[in-house]
């Protein structure tokens with residue numbers, strides 16, 4: 186597949202500028218109210234044994250923009266994604282009527298719907314779809330078969346439609362046409378009949394994104410879209426994500442690639458130890474000394490996407506740490 190470098194990453198569209206403007210006056214404070222939130226999360230907690238993986242008091246995601254969710258390894262980002270997309274349930278107990286107050290009840294509202302107790306399939310039907318850190322393309326199915334699985338209202342889902350051939354055939358043709366259109370957009374049409382397992386890591390990420398779009402979501406959640414993607418496809422992926430925002434979709438993504446976060450995010454939310462510790466426009470948040478400390482402290486090999494942060498002093502400290510680690514490793518392996 187040839188690398189495709191769209192221009193959307195370098196030129197901000199009118200829609201992109203409007204999206205950025207929608208959060209321009211919002212304070213960079215954790216849990217701050219947004220002018221038009223599509224997703225609101227309250228008192229969401231998830232414990233694994235004695236460990237609290239997620240403890241978010243309040244978070245709003247603004248409609249129509251690209252929001253990045255960042256934080257060191259183990260900060261709770263994927264668990265938080267699982268909770269809001271219905272793949273996991275919060276540990277926070279609901280408050281019993283007339284009973285003792287068991288802490289504040291967890292509440293997740295998506296596009297006006299309370300989705301706190303909604304399973305993943307229903308959440309997807311309401312318009313919030315996600316991709317996974319490790320791609321879930323079914324390797325023994327072809328690319329087009331994977332795409333068809335992403336469609337809503339498939340003939341097989343409805344017994345009445347599925348037994349009446351003309352109705353079934355029409356819907357089937359519509360699904361295939363839509364799948365082919367999306368495959369063409371993601372430069373995967375020539376792979377239509379190949380097994381998904383034969384695609385490269387980057388192509389699998391593109392397939393997953395294309396499949397998510399089969400159900401016409403209003404919000405797409407991407408878990409580490411850049412992981413395993415080779416540099417030739419990076420620009421293409423960035424362009425596709427910005428294009429989704431420019432078409433009016435809300436994008437929330439988890440990512441460790443800080444250059445990507447800086448490059449395409451309209452807003453950045455930082456998690457550490459399960460909590461939202463900072464949020465704001467990427468420049469403001471990622472240059473915040475507390476955020477840099479959280480990263481450099483817990484995750485000092487992370488590049489925050491701005492080489493100017495690597496002062497001589499920081500570089501020397503890191504070199505000394507690396508040297509110490511090498512010495513310790515040498516001692517333990519000797």
Ligand SMILES: Nc1ncnc2c1ncn2[C@@H]1O[C@H](COP(=O)(O)OP(=O)(O)OP(=O)(O)O)[C@@H](O)[C@H]1O
Nearest residue numbers: 233236237238256257258259260261262263264265
């Ligand atoms: N199913 C589970 N059982 C036990 N502990 C879990 C489970 N899932 C996550 N955890 C723990 O919860 C914490 C948060 O994990 P999570 O994967 O959400 O972090 P993350 O920010 O997504 O990390 P990464 O950036 O490395 O993917 C970690 O300490 C992790 O070990």
